[in-house]
Amino acid sequence: MNAAFQIEEPVQNTSPAQLLFPLLSPAISTAERTKAIEAVLTACHGQRFRDELAEWVLQFLPAEALVPQIYVRWRPLVHDAMRFMLSRLSTSRLAPKLAEQIELPLDTKPETRLLKLIAKVPGLQKLGQVLARNRHLPPALRRALSELENGICDYDVTQIRNIIQDELGSKLDAFAVEIDTKIFFEGSVSAVVRFTWHNPAVNRRERAVFKVLKPHIPECFAEDMDLLGQLARYMGSRHREYGFAQHVLPDTFNDVRRLLQHEVQFRREQTTLAEAAALYKRLTSIRVPRVIKPLCTSRITAVTEERGIKVTDAVRRMPEWQRAHVSQQLVEALIAVPLFARGVDAMFHADPHAGNLLYDRRHGELVILDWALTDRLTRAERRHLTMLLMTVVLRDPIGACNAIEALSSRKGRRERSKTKIIRGCVTSFLNQLPVKRVPGAVDAMNLIEQIAYEGIRLPTSLVMFRKALFTLEGILHDIGAPQFSIESIVGRHILLNWLTKWKGVGLPLSVSDWISLQCSALLFPGRLLLQGAQNMVKPKVQTAQAPPQTTAVKNSPRAIRSRKAVPHGILKNARQAAKLHVTGSMADRA
Secondary structure, eight states: HHHHTTSSSTTTTOHHHHHGGGGGGGSHHHHHHHHHHHHHHHHHHHHHHHHHHHHHHHTTHHHHHHHHGGGGGHHHHHHHHHHHHHHTOOOHHHHHHHHHHHHHHHOOOHHHHHHHHTOOOOHHHHHHHTTTOOSSOHHHHHHHHHHHHHHHOOOOOHHHHHHHHHHHHTHHHTOOEEOOOOOOOSSSSEEEEEEEEETTTTTTTEEEEEEEOOOOHHHHHHHHHHHHHHHHHHHHTTTHHHTTOOOOHHHHHHHHHHHHHHGOHHHHHHHHHHHHHHHTTTTTTOOOOOOOOOGOOEEEEEEEOOEEEEEEHHTTTOOOHHHHHHHHHHHIIIIIIITSSSEEEEESSSSSOOGGGEETTOOOOOOOOEOOOOOEEEEEHHHHHHHHHHHHHEEEEHHHHHHHHHHHHHOOHHHHHHHHHHHHHHHHHHHHOOOTTTOHHHHHHHHHHHHHTOOOOOOOOHHHHHHHHHHHHHHHHHHTTTTTTHHHHHHHHHHHHHHHGGGGGGTSSSSHHHHHHHHHHHHHHHHHHHHHHHHHHHOOOOHHHHOOOOOHHHHHHHHHHHHHSSSSTHHHHHHHHHHHHHHHHHHHHH
16 A cells, blocks of 8 residues: 555645556555545545546546537537536545546547446436437447446345345235346336236236335435536536526526436336326327336335337337337327327426337337436427427428417516517528428427527426437437438327317317418418528629728739629629518518
8 A cells, every 4th residue: 555655645736647646556456546546535625636636537538529519519518517527526436436447448438438437426327318319429429328228237136135125024925026136227226126926906926127226326316416506506607608698507407407306206206107107098009117006115116017128129120111110109109199188287208218118029019117207398388389390390480489489488677688589599590491301390499499598598398398309309310210200290199189089179279379370381382482592592692792802802813803704793683682581581570
């Protein structure tokens, strides 16, 4: 332990690399290295040293390798957020992670280091599961993050069995419970173990699973939630540096923090499972596990075992038509059913990553697991959201603005500025859409995202629905069903719903909504032709509005040749383009 002795008296101006250099020796065991790092972290008081230490670790995790070019705006924020969380993690959790990072080979890939770093950090693991299906991420990072869906290995079965015995006690004998000898799979906050039991209601043995809260979760999860709260305040204080409105970042992190807290509320999930079973009982192609109430506690949820394979694995050898059918089932179950439910509030699954979706190929059924992370949309929110989806498809700027203004119903002195921001974002967004492509639900969610970044407050449930839709879109991309659109499946669900339940015809839209959509549809061809005409004349307008040149530039040989090549009627075309632009604005107002 000579190396540990050398760093027990750190100098104030010594860098983390100098302090930790003695620990790089391969002769030191992992336990000794961890203990020495704890001594460094304990002795070096002050946040400055921890910030420098975090920066030293993050040099092996460059944001450029983790955040794709399409999200280049987020790279500084991601780097600062990682440094903040790492520098403020408790010593008992941070020291083993630093020791592990030191022991990794220098050529270890960034995605591998990232998985090691967020191990047993349930808050960050859950965020990693969400990001795993983002098709814009580098393939290697996506593959690594997808391991968080079912590939976590923190505990052995003996530890989990001991928790079950302590929690259930005599009930194990009363229901003749026989627990499996190995863990079925692990998630970010729980471990799942198979078992069989005697069901007295049918007088036979049945297969089931225990979902058990991991021992480290209560303490670690509480710390993670506290750190996310601190991170929200920290990011909010620096919002100008990242180019966001003042409340956007704090609201985002606080929403994530609030919803992640549901992950450890097992009693809430048990109630939610029963509600989900009622929501999907009419759909024979969708299954939800049934709760076994006598074997449930605040740390254990017992449900029926549902056979199936992870949906992204189940479709690998399927023909195209069958992959399209699985995609239809996913959209209908996770989007259409909650969006067009008849109740006042409709519950939806807010964490539909591939690890929570199984497919039973024998019966052609989709199994939806893990109902801990859910949210609700009110009937009014579903109405305005449906109007937004429809008006984006129809490229109707007025209708889309009205729907978004209704969703952001919070009134205040900045009502006029809010309306101006929304109208500006909607007009710019629709004008940038390619004329030959039909916009859809993902485009509508992208529009909402842009408006939220401009500082417009939207319901938390809508933010989570957007997140769920993006996650589902990534899964559909991985399934690879050709010629498939979310909108066609939603429309099919609406039609079938109306044919079977005539009392619900039109829901969740009102009669005036349908009249408004019909009028908008009549104007759709004109809007499309007008946008096409504007796109054709736009290059000419840009040429006509070129910045003024100096005399020397005007008389240069290149400028003289350029003037000879310009058609004589370019100014006339520019005037016509300006007239078309004004006419288009008037048509949009109409």
